[in-house]
Amino acid sequence: MSSTAAPFPARMELTGDGLVLRDWTEQDLAAMPELFDHPDIAYWTPIVSPFDEKAARVRLDRARQLRAEGTTILLAITTDGGAPLGEVMLRRAPEGTEIGYAVGPAHRGQGLAARAVRRMAAYAFEELGVERVILEVEAENASSVAVAAKTGFRLLDVPLIQGQEKGRPFVLQTWGLDRP
Structure with a gap:
């Protein structure tokens, strides 16, 4: 964590737009494989595959560690604070404040x-004071491109990010949303 970055709160709950984004808990461990052990998640995200209960425990522990380090927030997506339906991430990175989801x-x-x-994004702008948030998306991932466009992000004129994950090459575009 940089010396200028404020620490993340130990506990979080963000509400709005019909959602409650909340901390992952021990009670979520059994539900996590159903959410993350899927070919689409394995292909488009860095989430480990196969994703079983052991992977769920590792992810929960890692989420807590990353929060404590002040680099990343991983929150369960819910509609009412109950059963998790997915995950949203905010990560402080050298290339910018990145949001990701599954x-x-x-x-x-x-x-x-x-x-x-x-x-x-609203949390990043209002609470963290960032000027821009980014999404890093593969152009072929039509669902994520649609999310970027629907949420007001625009494709940035920056170099593509190339790499390899889980034995397959990837090329990421960077989409940005500026502080309102």
């Missing part, structure tokens, strides 16, 4: 990703 296959088509991105 919605469980059974919960897609409800606008959860777009609403979670809007709420997390």
Whole structure:
């Protein structure tokens, strides 16, 4: 964490747009494989695959560690504070304040990703004082491109990010949303 970055709160709950974004808890461990053990999640995200209960424990512990380090917030996407439907992330990175998300296959088509991105962006602008948030998206990931466009992000004229994850090459575009 940089010396100028404010620490993240130990506990978080963000509400708005019909969502409650909340901390992951021990009670969520059993539900996490149903959300994250899916070919789409394995292909488009860095989330480990296969994703089982052991992976859920590792992810919960890592989420807590990253929050304490002040680099990343991982919150469960819910509509009422109850059952998790997906995850939204905010990460402080050298290239900018990045938002990411994954919605469980059974919960897609409800606008959860777009609403979670809007709420997390509002948090970044209002509470963290950032000037821009970014999404890093593969152009072929039509669902994520649609989320970026729907939430007001614009494709930035910056170099593509190329790499390899889980044995496959990827090329990410950077989309930006400036502080209102």
